[in-house]
Amino acid sequence: MIKPLRYQLTGAAWELELHPVVVEHMGSYRQTSFWKKEAGGQLYAKSLATTQIEVSATSGPYPCDARSRHSYTMRGNAATIDREKNFQQGYTLCGLWHTHPEPKPYPSGPDLNAVKDNLALLPEWEALLLIIQGTLPGPNGLFVGVFHRKQGLHQMSALSDTELLMM
Numbered sequence: 322m323i324k325p326l327r328y329q330l331t332g333a334a335w336e337l338e339l340h341p342v343v344v345e346h347m348g349s350y351r352q353t354s355f356w357k358k359e360a361g362g363q364l365y366a367k368s369l370a371t372t373q374i375e376v377s378a379t380s381g382p383y384p385c386d387a388r389s390r391h392s393y394t395m396r397g398n399a400a401t402i403d404r405e406k407n408f409q410q411g412y413t414l415c416g417l418w419h420t421h422p423e424p425k426p427y428p429s430g431p432d433l434n435a436v437k438d439n440l441a442l443l444p445e446w447e448a449l450l451l452i453i454q455g456t457l458p459g460p461n462g463l464f465v466g467v468f469h470r471k472q473g474l475h476q477m478s479a480l481s482d483t484e485l486l487m488m
Contacts, residue, residue, distance in 0.1 A: 323341040323344070323345075324341070325338045325339055325340055325341060325375070326338070326339040326344055326459075326460050326463070326479070327339075327479070327480040328465045328477035328478060328479055328480060329477060329478055329480055330467055330475055330477050330478075331475075331478065334372060335371070335372045335373065335374055336372065336373050336374070336480065337374050337376065337450070337465065337477060338373055338374065338375045338376065339376050339452075339465075340375060340376060340377040340378075342377070342378075342379075343364065343376050343377065343378070343379045344459065344463075346379045347379065347418050347420070347452065347454040347463075348454060348458055348459070348462075350382070350420050350454065351420060351454055351455070351456050351457075351458065351462065352390070352420050352421070352422040352456055353456055355390075356390075357390075357422075358388040358389055358390055358393075359388055359389065359390070359391065359392060359393035359419055359420050359421065359422070360381065360382040360386075360388060360393060360419065360420050361381050361382055361386070361393045361395065361417065361418055361419025361420065362379055362380045362381015362382055362383070362395075362400075362403075362417070362418055362419075363379065363380050363381060363400060363403060363404065363407075363414055363416070363417060363418070364376050364378075364379050364414070364415050364416040364417065364418055364450055364452065365377070365378040365379065365380070365407050365412035365413060365414060365415060366378075366412065366413055366415045367411055367412060367413070368413070369413055369415060374415065376415060376416070376450070377412075378407060378412050379418060380400075380403045380407070381395070381400070381403075381418070383395065383396075383397065383399035383400060383403070384397075384399065385397030385399055386399075390422060391422065392431065393419045393420070394435070395435075414443070414449075415449065415450050416449045416450025416451060416452060417435065417436060417439060417449060417450070417451055417452075418451075418452040418453070418454065419432070419453060419454070420453070420454045420455070421453050421454070421455050421456075422456060423455050423456060424455050424456050424457045424461075424462060425455050425457060425461070425462065425464070426453040426454070426455040426462070426463075426464045427453070427464055428451060428453060428464065428466065428474060432451065432453070433468065433473075433474060436449055436451050436468040437468070440468070440470050446470075447469060447470050447471075448467050448468060448469040448470060449467070449468055450465070450466070450467055450468075451464075451465075451466045451467070451468050451474070452464065452465050452466075460479055464476065465477045465479075
């Protein structure tokens, strides 16, 4: 059985857990061939008011999205409809994910602008997760971070059992 991946933010009183179904979903869109386009979507948790935030659902990409080898943009109202559907099932939006055509990704300027734009639509939110899936599978190919409205981007560190999975 695949274990959840766990991360923490230096100085934070909470930890992040990525459920295996979320990791598998993002991993299924890895850009392992030249013709594969970037993909992305949204991340959901049942609660954001705990010391262990479990990201247990994901969505996307959506049919209307703009996708190319080196860019991804959510378009249309599919993401809004998806958020409403997940809200009715008890989930809360907690972040965004997308892929990059590199082994170990790092957010680009357009990636950060996309998170800022999404935060502008959610004035009650202070931060969103940003996860980028690179071409490497599992935790080796993931960038996991938090983008805070006032403090910017902070990369999260894998916890020890996640680090063991990377060996």
